[in-house]
Amino acid sequence: MYKVLVSDPISDLGIQQLVEATDVAVDKNPGLSEDELVAIIGEYDALLVRSQTRVTARVMEAGKKLKVVGRAGVGVDNIDLEAATQRGIIVINAPDGNTITTCEHTFAMMMAVARHIPQAYAKTVGGTWDRKSFLGVELRNKTLGVLGMGRIGSEVAKRAKAFGMNIMGYDPFMTEERAEKLGIKLASVDEIVREADFMTVHTPLTSETRHMIGRPQFAVMKPGMRIVNCARGGIIDEIALVDAIDEGIVAGAAFDVFEVEPPAADHPFLTHPKIIVTPHLGASTVEAQENVAIDVSEQVLHILRDEPFMNAVNMPPIPANLQSKLQPYFSLGEKLGSFIAQSTEGPVQEIVVSYSGELAEVDTQPLTRYVVRGVLSHHLGLEQVNVVNSMHLAKLRDVNIVIQKSSTAKDFTNLVTVTLRTKKEEHVVSGTLLTGYGPRIVQIDKFPVDVTPEGNLILISHNDKPGIIGRVGTLLGSNDVNIATMQVGRQLEGGSAIMVLRVDKGTPKEVLQQLTNMPELNTAKEIILA
Ligand SMILES: NC(=O)c1ccc[n+]([C@@H]2O[C@H](COP(=O)([O-])OP(=O)(O)OC[C@H]3O[C@@H](n4cnc5c(N)ncnc54)[C@H](O)[C@@H]3O)[C@@H](O)[C@H]2O)c1
Numbered sequence: 001m002y003k004v005l006v007s008d009p010i011s012d013l014g015i016q017q018l019v020e021a022t023d024v025a026v027d028k029n030p031g032l033s034e035d036e037l038v039a040i041i042g043e044y045d046a047l048l049v050r051s052q053t054r055v056t057a058r059v060m061e062a063g064k065k066l067k068v069v070g071r072a073g074v075g076v077d078n079i080d081l082e083a084a085t086q087r088g089i090i091v092i093n094a095p096d097g098n099t100i101t102t103c104e105h106t107f108a109m110m111m112a113v114a115r116h117i118p119q120a121y122a123k124t125v126g127g128t129w130d131r132k133s134f135l136g137v138e139l140r141n142k143t144l145g146v147l148g149m150g151r152i153g154s155e156v157a158k159r160a161k162a163f164g165m166n167i168m169g170y171d172p173f174m175t176e177e178r179a180e181k182l183g184i185k186l187a188s189v190d191e192i193v194r195e196a197d198f199m200t201v202h203t204p205l206t207s208e209t210r211h212m213i214g215r216p217q218f219a220v221m222k223p224g225m226r227i228v229n230c231a232r233g234g235i236i237d238e239i240a241l242v243d244a245i246d247e248g249i250v251a252g253a254a255f256d257v258f259e260v261e262p263p264a265a266d267h268p269f270l271t272h273p274k275i276i277v278t279p280h281l282g283a284s285t286v287e288a289q290e291n292v293a294i295d296v297s298e299q300v301l302h303i304l305r306d307e308p309f310m311n312a313v314n315m316p317p318i319p320a321n322l323q324s325k326l327q328p329y330f331s332l333g334e335k336l337g338s339f340i341a342q343s344t345e346g347p348v349q350e351i352v353v354s355y356s357g358e359l360a361e362v363d364t365q366p367l368t369r370y371v372v373r374g375v376l377s378h379h380l381g382l383e384q385v386n387v388v389n390s391m392h393l394a395k396l397r398d399v400n401i402v403i404q405k406s407s408t409a410k411d412f413t414n415l416v417t418v419t420l421r422t423k424k425e426e427h428v429v430s431g432t433l434l435t436g437y438g439p440r441i442v443q444i445d446k447f448p449v450d451v452t453p454e455g456n457l458i459l460i461s462h463n464d465k466p467g468i469i470g471r472v473g474t475l476l477g478s479n480d481v482n483i484a485t486m487q488v489g490r491q492l493e494g495g496s497a498i499m500v501l502r503v504d505k506g507t508p509k510e511v512l513q514q515l516t517n518m519p520e521l522n523t524a525k526e527i528i529l530a
């Protein structure tokens with residue numbers, strides 16, 4: 001039974017599939033301090049959070065069973081990603097579920113700042129009928145500068161067009177082609193600052209975006225600019241903004257996020273007549289909270305059950321089209337890694353992964369992670385190594401990873417070959433996916449074979465002499481080890497050869513030793529592929 005802790009308020013409907021899963025027990029315990037979380041996290045396999053819970057290195061350290069931290073939302077700045085990666089804890093988020101909601105909040109804020117709605121409301125309910133102080137501006141024909149044209153920024157730009165606005169967009173990954181498709185003008189931060197009437201930021205907070213709008217930008221800003229931040233506090237320098245408003249450069253600002261949340265009681269935004277604020281409500285709609293909780297619960301279930309998953313933020317994202325091409329190979333890659341690790345003795349020095357055929361044409365990095373996981377988990381345990389930390393663990397151990405690619409794959413459409421070099425020896429295994437038949441090991445060292453990579457195998461290296469197959473069968477039979485299938489590979493009659501036997505259960509060590517002691521038999525190794 002997997003145990004999942006939900007430590008922030010997360011939609012009940014959204015986590016329903018976790019609650020209903022028969023192999024999962026969910027505990028809801030929102031509002032824990034770091035110490036309280038550290039005290040209990042050790043018994044959980046998964047942790048589900050929004051933005052309040054701080055998942056620190058201490059929490060990860062105490063989370064001995066923790067496989068995954070799921071963030072119901074986008075930003076993961078409350079999670080120590082480095083610590084998670086080092087411990088092999090997968091961090092996933094729900095990047096799509098609150099895009100529209102946050103985009104709509106941005107619009108609500110932009111219109112509210114254009115028409116002074118919160119200030120006018122406060123005065124009206126306070127008993128003052130003031131129709132003179134709140135002269136607003138239209139959005140139509142105004143220029144909106146969008147900094148960060150990702151999911152939310154792009155949706156904002158689309159809606160702004162419907163309001164008759166002209167859009168200037170800046171994003172380091174924005175192409176002319178995409179800008180043209182969205183009907184916006186690609187511009188630099190400087191151009192936006194100098195020319196726009198409204199500006200909205202939709203970037204993550206990084207060392208590059210921290211204070212990307214600060215005193216130097218306010219100094220050259222078009223007077224009368226209105227600024228919205230529904231992304232992250234700190235992208236706009238708060239103190240410099242207040243000064244820019246007081247100097248008459250900025251006409252108004254609408255902020256959903258703060259450099260420190262919640263802001264201190266004396267934060268200047270809270271009393272400034274030209275700044276309107278909301279308490280980080282960008283994602284707070286019924287729909288978004290359900291969406292993100294559903295998305296993250298689904299992926300957490302996949303991870304707990306060791307199934308393929310999406311949206312890991314502490315490993316490079318896999319585009320959907322690449323994912324669909326590589327996914328069928330993930331299990332094969334891991335099994336090849338495991339096979340070669342179990343058949344090669346000595347401390348691992350180098351893993352060479354060669355991709356041939358169609359696989360050579362695509363980005364195989366995600367697949368390499370599975371191969372490396374397969375190799376390392378033999379030495380470090382499956383629990384410790386996963387696709388998030390496999391490359392990191394290899395690097396820590398000075399294991400060299402070499403990737404080779406060739407567009408031809410001899411007799412196969414695709415071939416994955418793993419060579420393992422240890423201080424003692426070197427072995428090679430190749431596998432492919434055969435249409436209609438599934439994964440196959442097709443070569444071990446120099447010997448062609450046809451082996452399904454699963455179950456309990458015995459790999460024997462021997463000299464090709466009459467009677468040896470019979471003697472192996474007799475020895476195993478007399479020790480109650482039943483042979484299900486057998487494959488023999490050799491290059492020359494009478495030369496060196498291999499035997500791969502599939503047996504119904506584990507083979508006792510003494511039996512393997514007795515096999516190894518047989519004349520003409522060199523080695524006998526048990527290989528278990530889950
Ligand atoms: N207020 C809320 O409740 C709320 C809700 C959801 C998301 N967010 C925040 O909104 C922001 C945007 O979210 P998203 O889902 O659109 O993310 P996204 O990853 O889809 O888009 C972010 C974009 O910013 C761009 N970017 C990165 N560095 C940049 C730079 N220096 N200059 C310009 N662009 C840069 C990236 O290339 C990317 O296209 C994030 O900070 C997220 O945490 C806030």
Ligand SMILES: O=C(O)CC[C@@H](O)C(=O)O
Nearest residue numbers: 050051073074075283284
């Ligand atoms: O309401 C939340 O959980 C924060 C939402 C938002 O900032 C996010 O990053 O997804």
